[in-house]
Amino acid sequence: MLLRDVTLPGSSAVTSLRLRDGVIAEIGPGLPAHAGEAVHEAGGALAIPGLWDHHVHVGQTAQGYARLDTAGIASVDEMLRHLHAALQQRGDGPDALVGFGHRLVDMAGEPTVAALDAVTGERRPVVLIGGDAHHAWMNSAALAGLGLAPRRGIVAEDEWFDAVAHLDDLPGVSRDLEAGVTRMQQDALARGVVGLTDMEWATNWRLWQGREARMRVRTATYASGLEAVPGPSGTPLGSDGLVTMGPLKVIADGSLGSRSAYCRHPYAFSGQPDAHPLGGGYGVLSEVAEDLVALLSRAAERGLGAAVHAIGDAAVGVVLDAFAAHGSAGRIEHAQLLADEDVARMAALGMRASVQPAHLLDDRDPTEEVWPEHAAESYRLRDLQDAGVALLMGSDSPVAPVDPWLAMAAAVHRSADAREAWFPAQQLQPAEALAASTDGVPALRVGGQADVVLLEEDVFAPVPCGADGLMLEQAAREAAARLRAVRPLATVVAGELAATRCA
Numbered sequence: 001m002l003l004r005d006v007t008l009p010g011s012s013a014v015t016s017l018r019l020r021d022g023v024i025a026e027i028g029p030g031l032p033a034h035a036g037e038a039v040h041e042a043g044g045a046l047a048i049p050g051l052w053d054h055h056v057h058v059g060q061t062a063q064g065y066a067r068l069d070t071a072g073i074a075s076v077d078e079m080l081r082h083l084h085a086a087l088q089q090r091g092d093g094p095d096a097l098v099g100f101g102h103r104l105v106d107m108a109g110e111p112t113v114a115a116l117d118a119v120t121g122e123r124r125p126v127v128l129i130g131g132d133a134h135h136a137w138m139n140s141a142a143l144a145g146l147g148l149a150p151r152r153g154i155v156a157e158d159e160w161f162d163a164v165a166h167l168d169d170l171p172g173v174s175r176d177l178e179a180g181v182t183r184m185q186q187d188a189l190a191r192g193v194v195g196l197t198d199m200e201w202a203t204n205w206r207l208w209q210g211r212e213a214r215m216r217v218r219t220a221t222y223a224s225g226l227e228a229v230p231g232p233s234g235t236p237l238g239s240d241g242l243v244t245m246g247p248l249k250v251i252a253d254g255s256l257g258s259r260s261a262y263c264r265h266p267y268a269f270s271g272q273p274d275a276h277p278l279g280g281g282y283g284v285l286s287e288v289a290e291d292l293v294a295l296l297s298r299a300a301e302r303g304l305g306a307a308v309h310a311i312g313d314a315a316v317g318v319v320l321d322a323f324a325a326h327g328s329a330g331r332i333e334h335a336q337l338l339a340d341e342d343v344a345r346m347a348a349l350g351m352r353a354s355v356q357p358a359h360l361l362d363d364r365d366p367t368e369e370v371w372p373e374h375a376a377e378s379y380r381l382r383d384l385q386d387a388g389v390a391l392l393m394g395s396d397s398p399v400a401p402v403d404p405w406l407a408m409a410a411a412v413h414r415s416a417d418a419r420e421a422w423f424p425a426q427q428l429q430p431a432e433a434l435a436a437s438t439d440g441v442p443a444l445r446v447g448g449q450a451d452v453v454l455l456e457e458d459v460f461a462p463v464p465c466g467a468d469g470l471m472l473e474q475a476a477r478e479a480a481a482r483l484r485a486v487r488p489l490a491t492v493v494a495g496e497l498a499a500t501r502c503a
C-alpha cells in the first residue's frame with residue numbers, strides 16, 4: 001500500500017510511505033504507485049507509529065460489551081421496561097441475556113422471578129448481575145439452566161459465586177463474549193491501537209487461536225499455565241503472525257483500592273487506624289512473590305519474559321531483588337509507588353515500567369488519604385523517564401478504557417478536573433507520552449513494522465515550561481485536552497487498513 005502525502009511529527013514536509021510485506025519499505029516524497037498497489041490518499045495527515053495498550057484484560061473488557069448495562073436503574077419497573085426494550089431489539093431466540101450493573105439499594109420494588117418471567121417468557125434465560133457482583137436476579141429459564149432451585153427472589157453470595165462459574169452453560173453466552181472481543185478490537189483500532197498485551201486470567205494463547213485477531217496480540221500466561229505454553233515469548237500462534245506468545249504474568253501484591261498493595265510504611269486511615277479491616281497494615285505480599293526467583297527461572301527455561309504486578313513500594317523492592325538475583329530484566333506492572341532507590345535500580349537492571357496513567361486520575365484522592373506522606377512517590381513517570389527506564393503505557397482495561405489518548409492526556413497534565421496538576425514535576429511531554437504508547441517505536445522508519453496511525457493534526461508540540469522548570473499549568477491542560485479529543489483518521493496494521501474514520 002502507498003500512503004500518499006503524509007507529514008511526520010516535527011516536520012511540515014510532505015512525504016509518502018510505501019508499505020510492503022508488513023514493513024515500511026520506503027519513505028520519501030513523490031513515491032510513484034506501483035501496478036496493482038493500493039493507494040491511500042492521506043491528504044497531508046500526520047503519520048505516527050501504531051499505538052499499543054500494554055495491559056488489557058480482554059475477556060473482562062469483552063464481557064462489558066456483551067452485557068446489558070443496568071447501572072443506575074432506579075426501580076424494578078424501570079428495569080423491566082429496559083429489559084423489554086433490549087429483548088425486542090435482540091429478536092426471538094433461545095440465547096441468554098446477561099445484564100450487569102444495577103444496585104439493589106438503589107432499586108425501588110421487589111425483584112421477583114415472577115416479574116422477570118412475565119417480561120422474558122419461559123424460554124430465554126435472563127441473568128441480571130448486580131454491580132457489586134454478589135448477587136443476580138434471574139428468571140426461571142436461567143435458574144433451570146444453571147441447575148438452581150425455583151424461588152421467589154434473587155440468588156446471592158455463595159450460591160451465586162458457584163453459579164457464575166457456569167454462566168457459559170447458558171446458550172449464547174460464550175458467543176456473546178466473542179462478539180464483545182470483536183467490538184473491543186474495532187473500538188481499539190478506531191483509536192489507533194494496533195496491538196495489546198492480553199493479561200486475562202485465562203489460557204489466553206489457546207483462546208486467541210480460536211479468534212480472529214484484527215490487531216497484534218501478545219498473550220500472557222499465569223504460572224499455572226506455564227508448563228503448557230506453545231513456545232517462547234514471540235512465538236507466532238497463527239499464520240498471519242498477529243498473535244504471539246506473551247510474557248509470564250505474576251501478581252506480587254494487591255492494590256491501593258483494597259489497601260492491599262505491599263508498602264514500606266503503614267496505611268493511614270484519616271486518623272482512625274481501625275476504620276478499615278486492613279487498618280494500619282502494610283498491605284500483603286502474595287505467596288508467589290516469596291519464591292519469585294524460582295518462578296523466573298521456570299519461565300526463562302521456556303523462553304518467557306516476565307511481567308510482575310507490583311503496586312506498593314515494598315512489593316517493587318521484593319520484585320527487583322528477585323530479578324537481580326535471577327540476573328534477568330522484565331516488566332513491572334503498575335510500579336505505582338516507588339522509592340528513590342528503586343527508580344535507580346529499575347534503570348540499572350534494565351527493567352521496563354508498564355504504567356497506566358489514567359489510573360492516577362482516579363487514585364489521586366485515595367492516595368492522599370492512605371499514603372499522605374508518600375503521595376509524591378506515586379506515578380513517578382518523569383523520574384522513570386529521566387532515569388532511562390522504558391515506559392510502556394496501558395489501561396488495565398476494564399479498569400480504564402482501551403484509550404491511549406486518555407492515558408497520554410493523563411500523563412501530560414495529571415488532572416481529571418478543575419484542580420491543578422497532581423505533582424506536576426512528574427508530567428511527561430506529549431512526545432514522550434506518545435513514545436511510551438507505542439511498542440518501543442520512537443519514529444516511523446524504513447524496515448520498521450507497517451503499523452501506522454493517521455491524525456488530522458500534530459498534537460505533540462512541546463508544552464512550554466516556566467522559570468521553575470515545570471510546565472505552565474494552562475498550557476499543560478490545553479495539551480491534554482487536545483490529546484483526549486483525538487480521533488484518528490485511519491489505522492494501518494501490518495500494512496493493511498484496519499480502521500478508517502471516513503469509511
Ligand SMILES: [Zn+2]
Binds near residue numbers: 055
Ligand atoms: Zn491487570
